[in-house]
Amino acid sequence: MAVATATATAGCQIGQDDGLTLTRGTLSGDVTGAGATFPEPVFQEWVRYYTSAVETGVRIDYEAIGSGGGIEQFLEQAVDFGSSERYLEASELAVAEEVRGCPAVQFPVIFGSVVIAFHDEALDGMVLTAETIARIYDRDILYYDDPALVALNPDMDLPHQEIRPVHRSDGSGTTYVLSHYLATEVPFWAERYAEGTDIGWHEDTLAGDGNDGVTATVHGTEGGLGYVNQSYALQNGLATARVVNEDGVAIEPDLAATTAASDEAEIPGDFQFNLDDIGGEGYPIAGANWILAYECGYDEEVAASLRDFWDWALTDAQATTVATDLGYAPMGPELTARVRDEIARVNATP
Known part of the structure; x- marks a missing residue:
């Protein structure tokens, strides 16, 4: 507080x-x-x-x-x-x-921006897509050297280590931003999990209370992967993923990429909007x-x-x-x- x-x-x-x-x-x-x-x-x-x-x-x-x-x-x-x-x-x-x-x-x-953060600093800059993020949280992709991840990261030596996905345990706008992105981009996610501030996560995932709790759990768990506000990742020195946007570009979640995403927003008079279909130099998992x-x-x-x-x-x-x-x-x-x-x-x- x-x-x-x-x-x-x-x-x-x-x-x-x-x-x-x-x-x-x-x-x-x-x-x-x-x-x-x-x-x-x-x-x-x-x-x-x-x-x-x-x-x-x-x-x-x-x-x-x-x-x-x-x-x-x-x-x-x-x-x-x-x-x-x-x-x-x-x-x-x-x-x-x-x-x-x-x-x-x-x-x-x-x-x-909502970033995907890793326990292992050697994974900094690893490329993910909406599909692979969804499959990780669905426990379909279980290891960092899964063929789908290797194909996205041919220049990285990905370990045969189990991925331990971490989500928010509380009702969370950060969860809403991520789940809205996944529901928009990945059909099976929309059908199975939908979007919201609190969703029915796969039982074989870990939970943390607040951005602080997710950050701490990722930081303290071998193989940990979680979603947090970019500021928490910066403050705690967490490795983060690059995420492929609508134009097929793998984008690092820095300030310029967040600004680029916000610039693409069409904001109506009632201020009810989401940041969807972000391309160009914009980072795709962003919100207000x-x-x-x-x-x-x-x-x-x-x-x-x-x-x-x-x-x-x-x-x-x-x-x-x-x-x-x-x-x-x-x-x-x-x-x-x-x-x-x-x-x-x-x-x-x-």
Whole structure:
């Protein structure tokens, strides 16, 4: 859980004539949020910097419990905002409006990649496809020197070692991003497992709680292979796979490839989208993180702090640097402007 408190002050003007202009150092309020572990590294740094150097009277408490938990707590009104790697669907939006008495607001704040990570650093750069990833998790491909993997990696000396696939044990947006990708690309996966934040995994697989748990299990298991947010792989020095995209190119999951994937997204006005059929230089297993809030019902101090924090996260140069250093791809100017308009809806209904 990331908790940050105030220690310093800064005085300057931000924003433009968009309803979000505030004098720095004037806000106060306790804001609570819960949800995805996918963006936790960048959220931690954003919260720490914002509450110690931007708005020191604000306290933000974010608990990384997984996207499923974040959606649940948001709909139960247990937190001020939720965070998820999938958007709220029509049925969930209806529930949100019913329980709150006003519409929900949801907007993306960051893009990131879901990487396939290995225990063995000698496997760094190994090439995988959607089909081989699906077959590994289906326990059809059992060893690293399976003919299908050898054919993709003719220049690697793959060991005759059992693959120990690791998945998330909690309701997870990271699981949603991976399972959506596999269900889109691999027919048998769509029929047998489908997609979701929590799916019925093969019984002969390992489980870890959160990105931290999967990372630790992969790191500590001979033959371990798992899916995690790119930032966790970077922070823990895990070897990662290159994944073949829609154009048949094996792509390393770096920041440039995540940015290229996000650039291909067609994002509608309701911000309900997936990153599908990624080609070019884009990494194919990529997704966004959404923030979930409401149009009404907040104490005004909380609402002002909530609006300002996310506006700052999208527009401040320091926030952008933090995100890119951790391997996340910020949004472009046009999308940022659209999202800022959505942020301004928070508590806008009397």
